[in-house]
Amino acid sequence: MLLTLLLLPNISNANTCNNKTEINTCVQVFVKSKTGQELGDLVVYLEPLDGQVLDKSHKEVVVGQRDKSFTPYITVSQTNSKVNFVNQDNITHHIYSAESENKFSFKIRAGTTHSLTQFDQANEIAMGCNIHDWMSGYLLVVNTPYFDKTDELGQVSFNLAKKGKYKVVVWHPQMQAENNRMIMEQDITKHNTFTFTLKNELESIPTQESDDDFEFLSDY
Amino acid sequence: MNKIGVNIFLALLVFFQLQNSQAAEFTAHGIVDLRVSQVSSSDKSYLTGGQGKFALADGLQFSIAQAGADLSVTWDNGLSAHGVVNAFLKGTGDGESSVANITEVYFKYRTLPSASGYRLQTRVGIFYPDISLENNAYAWASKDTLNSSTINTWIGEEIRVLGSEFKLTRLGRMNDDAFDLSLSATAFVNNDPTGALLAWHGWTTSSRQTLWTEKRIFPWFPALEDGQALAGQARKSDPFLEIDDRIGYHVRGEWLLHRKGELSAGYYDNRATPYIVIDGQYAWRTRFFHLGTRWKFNRNVTLVAQYLSGDTLMQSHLKEDVVNNDYTSAFISLTYKWQQLIGNKKHRSTIRLEDFSIRDNDNTWGDNNNEDGQALTLSHSYRFTKxxxxxxxxxxxxxxxxxxxxxxxxxxxxxxxLQLAARYFF
Structure with a gap:
């Protein structure tokens, strides 16, 4: 608890709009559970609604495989960005998405990177591994450079280059809501703070763990 | 079949390697099991034609209980080829002679799941039907104990097929279910004499597997003598033969609850014609069903249990019953991982209890196959290094x-x- 308090100022600086020298419009988004608890690792993104032309995101998009799990569980990317799959394990994985619009599959050897560039539509893509069935991860492709995941205090902030109307969206694959998301449409002209409170608790996130931790199993 | 089979396998390997422009990945895994056993049983073990139920006879014995390699080539399109070779080297005392050969050789093809979560997997070749819940380490080694249960010692000894297995799996993750369902069906040949060794030495427990084409000896009994009902039986049984050209089958269903465990049930029938004999090897009509569960109660405690029950029939050319047995075996085992007490994942303890029986239903003189027994196994494993x-x-x-x-x-x-073992996995 003490540690949390000590770390608090740093963490909040990273994801809040405290920096008064910032010339852009800053938007801060809080996500809370039904019972008021801060929720981390939910995706928040802002889609322009007034035809604002925005620069493309330069964030590096990485879908890691570590300890036979998708790490992170959720990755966000802008459309037409390069998505790098990085296998940090010492075994091969066989990554796939089975959905018809976003079907792909490839084998990725230990320690290698495989990049995909075909994601030209906004979509949520569920991924698995055909060797390790318990592995489960998501790639959310959005049509905006303004995307991030909430920190452990349930907050995230964006410096917008263009004012105007935006659709503010919170998404999580386990959110019990229509299309797993909550949406607010907002005219953003100055520093704004929005708080989303989930109507239902998140469904439990699948543990990406084999039933058997014995290392020398002959299975597939 | 042995040399021809291996040659066909190698030829196919080369063919696929040349045909397939995609990169292939080779893997080699295996086990070496060095063992010291203090045995109090019988002067001859069942492996050398005696009545002892363990692999080795009385005394302090040293052996390499298993040296096995599991080799595979996997292509990017989902096809893979697997070859498993096992060697069982002569132990001290009355240990049987050293032997080495393949135990399994097969191709496997696994499709990607469909959008609705259905996936098909096919195996073609020589393989174990999916029955044992213990022998899932490399080269079919048992994972939690040195000796397999009586059920799986028998599976390793007499149940092996040359066949095609089709397995349909419905993955829960595409259907918002916490469980996967699988159904598999295998059509096979080359397992007609199975049941003979179980009848003549009863249930046993070891880590010995029968190699492909290997003949196994069994204890002497009076009905083998000239003029008796089994005079035409060879002194060694050759379990992986096709005698009557009838195709057998194995079906199995499995319900796997994510992160908890599985329940499975299956049925095996070799559909052999029980009155045909070739070169002293009879076809035995052997059928059994099996039930199994593996269940993780919490992070430390896992239960594994199996039940197998069936019958076997072998007849004279006059179609009179010579051996007609019902058999049943069941075990329940609990494995405890000492994670909290010792603070690491290096220690595991297993206790296994078994009950087994064979009921002899025929009237053949000099061949009583009845048996009743119980077994207990206490095992502790320590992961010394990686x-x-x-x-x-x-x-x-x-x-x-x-x-x-x-x-x-x-x-x-x-x-x-009492056995002490150092097992090296690679």
Whole structure:
């Protein structure tokens, strides 16, 4: 608890709009559970609604495989960005998405990177591994450079280059809501703070763990 | 089939390697199991034609209980080729001679799941039907104990097929279910004499697997003598033969609850014609069903249990029953991982209890196959380094077997052994 308090100022600086020298419009988004608890690792993104032309995101998009799990569980990317799959394990994985619009599959050897560039539509893509069935991860492709995941205090902030109307969206694959998301449409002209409170608790996130931790199993 | 089979396999490997422009990945895994056993059982083990239920006979014995390699080539399109080779080297005392050969050779093809979560997997070749819940380490080694249960020692000894298996799996993750369902069906040949060794030495426990094309000896009994009902039977049984050109089958269903465990049930029938004999090897009509569960109660405690029950029939050319047996075996085992107490994941303990029986339903003179027994196994494993595991195991079998009378041994016998092993996995 003490540690949390000590770390608090740093963490909040990273994801809040405290920096008064910032010339852009800053938007801060809080996500809370039904019972008021801060929720981390939910995706928040802002889609322009007034035809604002925005620069493309330069964030590096990485879908890691570590300890036979998708790490992170959720990755966000802008459309037409390069998505790098990085296998940090010492075994091969066989990554796939089975959905018809976003079907792909490839084998990725230990320690290698495989990049995909075909994601030209906004979509949520569920991924698995055909060797390790318990592995489960998501790639959310959005049509905006303004995307991030909430920190452990349930907050995230964006410096917008263009004012105007935006659709503010919170998404999580386990959110019990229509299309797993909550949406607010907002005219953003100055520093704004929005708080989303989930109507239902998140469904439990699948543990990406084999039933058997014995290392020398002959299975597939 | 042995040399031809291996040659076909190698030819296919080369063919696929040349045809397939995609990169292939080679992997080699395996196990070496060095063992010291203090045995109190019988002067001859079942592996050398005696009545002892363990791999080795009385005394302090040293052996390389298993040296196995699991080799595979996997292509990017989902196809893979697997070859498993096992060697069982001569132990001290009355240990059987050293042997080495393939135990499994097959191609496997696994499709990607469809959008609705259905996936098909095919295996073609020589393989174990999916029955054992213990022998899932490399080269079919048992994972939690040194000796397999009596059920899976028998599977390793007499159940192997040349066939095609089709397995349809419905993955829960595409259907918002916490469980996967699988159904598999296998059509096979080359398992007609199965049942003979179980009838003639009863249930046993070891880590020995029968190699492909290997013949196995069994104890002497009076009905083998000239003029008796089984005079035409060879002195060694060759379990992986096709005698009557009839195709057998195995079906299995599995319900797997994510992160908890699985329940499975299956049925095996070799559909052999029980009155055909070729070169002293009879076809035995062998059928059984099996039930199994693996269940993780919490992070430390896992239950594994299996039940197998069936019958076997072998007849004279006049279609009179010569051997007609019902058999049943069941075990329940609990494995405890000492994560909290010792603070690491290096220690595991297993206790296994078994009950087994064979009921002889025929009237053949000099061939009593009845048996009744119980077994206890206590095993502890310590992962010494990444690749070396040290194990200590105590095995106890109490059995009533009238056939031991034929070789002047006690019908009621308690057998015990203590084993220490160093197992190297790679």
């Amino acid at each position: 690749h070396w595991l040290l194990l200590a195991e105590f095995n106890y079998i109490d059995s009533h077997r009238p056939a031991r009378y034929y070789t002047h041994q006690a019908v009621d016998l308690v057998e015990k052994q």
